[in-house]
Amino acid sequence: MTEIKAFIEKNKETYLSELFELLRIPSVSADSRHKDDVRKAAEYVLQKLREAGVDRAELMETPGHPIVFAEKVVDPSKPTVLVYGHYDVQPPDPLALWNSPPFEPTVRDGKIYARGSCDDKGQFYMHIKALEIMMKRKEVPCNIKFMIEGEEEVGSAHLGEFVKVNKAKLKADVILISDTALISLDQPSITVGLRGLSYMEVQVTGPNRDLHSGVYGGAVANPANVLCQMIASLHDESGRVNIPGFYDDVVELTAEERAALNRAPFNLDEYKKELGIAEVRGEKGYTTLERTGTRPTLDVNGIWGGYTGEGAKTVLPSTASAKISMRLVPNQHPDKITALFTRHFQSLAPKSVTVKVTAHHGGEAAVTPTDSKAFRAAARAFEEVWGKTPIPTRDGGSIPIVALFKKELGLDTVLMGFGLDSDALHSPNEHYGIRNFLIGIETIVAFHRNFAQ
């Protein structure tokens, strides 16, 4: 592995400048104004895969943003790794809070600051560079396929259909994804559990126009107040989600599983200090690691209504809206939760308002096996490169593709992520450590060699 490390060190400026070019493309899939940018990012990825030496690469159209597919088949009798990633990114707002422009990658303290640097451009790009290195060294131990999509941040709307109709093309032995976080650079880890997601938007409408709050206030239901009351009622006093049936399918962890989970290194004081909070808050009876790793949640992701500008406007707004998402755990089904939420939220509305509930997207939770050949290959790769055995962890985030792959292709996934929880994913000043990027490439090369054995 020393040779690989030296090779990466020698070429790192090139690798970084290529990644920076990708980071400069504002491929915000949620914003239709960036449609062309999203395609531009896909085309850049396609080009870089071709340059890395794949046999063939193509842009596969969907009703939404295209999927980049590529493959390098060295020997059909050898195992095949299907790398999944996404070239789309979260919207960058609030822009005012970025210390450098979100689409102009800037290095500070050894970290690349840019939207998508960690999630997921910086992470999937490691796989393209790993292939390139193996090609140049004529040591490609497995067949490798790539499926890099452009709709992960908006719920992978067209990926399910794509996977269903392209099963032969996607045939593989394992899925490999780098889109999760390590415990730290001192303690590698492999994510073995992910939460599911149900993402809703609600709109409460009262009067048919904004009203003068003096003339009508007190006599006409205020949709903003009503929305607050409805949202407040979605949690009970112990922090549980107060939607009938919400917990029906939740499987409680065994005492042993809980104990194992809580053995992961975690310092509550440091956690609070890093976030600038005096206290954590969540469902009673669970630790912080349990709350994020094993319990379902309900969070307001955005809320708006009425006058939000400078100064004061005495308006009784006509409507108030919120984006509300629920993180789900294994065995909870997003479609069922979406239906439960919709019915319950509608039932909360007083007659003085009307309520519209829309589902944005959802995804199933997943638990990946720790006893597979692929997991063991990943663990050995970490041991070789990092000199430490990775700890299995459960992540709070969602990668719905994991459950989809299992269901449609019968394949397990290895979540070999190199980010950190503190990388500010989905936040202003998202960043990714240069060291994480470089050691990630090295670890991925090690994975392939171990997986082929």
Add this chain to the structure above:
Amino acid sequence: MTEIKAFIEKNKETYLSELFELLRIPSVSADSRHKDDVRKAAEYVLQKLREAGVDRAELMETPGHPIVFAEKVVDPSKPTVLVYGHYDVQPPDPLALWNSPPFEPTVRDGKIYARGSCDDKGQFYMHIKALEIMMKRKEVPCNIKFMIEGEEEVGSAHLGEFVKVNKAKLKADVILISDTALISLDQPSITVGLRGLSYMEVQVTGPNRDLHSGVYGGAVANPANVLCQMIASLHDESGRVNIPGFYDDVVELTAEERAALNRAPFNLDEYKKELGIAEVRGEKGYTTLERTGTRPTLDVNGIWGGYTGEGAKTVLPSTASAKISMRLVPNQHPDKITALFTRHFQSLAPKSVTVKVTAHHGGEAAVTPTDSKAFRAAARAFEEVWGKTPIPTRDGGSIPIVALFKKELGLDTVLMGFGLDSDALHSPNEHYGIRNFLIGIETIVAFHRNFAQ
């Protein structure tokens, strides 16, 4: 009065085109980007007062926007009327809901659509035209002073100080204000009660940055959820404001007062239909007229936090904010209510967040006498011009200057407004009837004649 009516009819195109020029100036006092426009409006008013024939007119500076003062003294032994109005307007947003540009007055169905058409440019401008007519006819029966300010929509921050230091200049026998609404064009009315106001802004802060709702959701307090819980708790189940001490100073109306108030023409079905709502909603035990005219309220005027753009963003926001205002009734003091709100809202915050409460502005409620010489002159003016006796009403809105004038100058106010509740004040498509504008001028001329007698 027939001559006056004919005179107005003959000159109405000129009057309207002058008003339109004023309406084209976007004098939004809440928005610092419109500072120059606000001054431009003041200068236009100054010029029009001079053209109408006042003895002197001046722009009086304040630390904020200037106050236009003017006077026409015909005979120091005659009574003096001090006309108050405001040339500033509410912000026009949401812009998308206007059917014609807010600062390009457009006539549809006999109504002038523009921000400020009714509140208050179209209303105070009637007084300038009334003076001009009386000057031209050499029939100015009283002395007239004008005080037209530019900060009414942001709480008249500098008017109190101005009134205190200019008591001699403002000496008068009555205040006359046109900034309220009639019951209808078929049924004139005079407002005799106004609610006070306490306008607050709150900000709830959780983590020091926006977080990934998957990685942190369930373990870290979400400020948007917490804000909703705090706001929801501000009303109890009977629709009363749930702030300790809030009702302490509220004087309940007598059974007779309530009966008189409820005799005003009011059709609940038409009210609901006009607003597009299935049910009204307010404090239990009170009618709609009582709720808006005699009871204090608490309304969210604006709320915002997290991701509010297109699509979905799985963010746990760092902060969430709201603008919350309370309408007050006579004997409730805004400073006391502001203090009660601040203390209570702070106390609602769990330790996992911090809360910042800021007071925007306030104003006292007011009740004006119905047995004064000025009120009787206003009533007779309506009778002469409209052929009907006006009904005294209590308005839900606030004009803090009324209490201020009483306190500082010892003067009562006559609220001789010509708008309609359906004029969409503070809303998109604000409008003012051309007929209201013209008959208003005529009624004001009749007021001066009656008041002088």
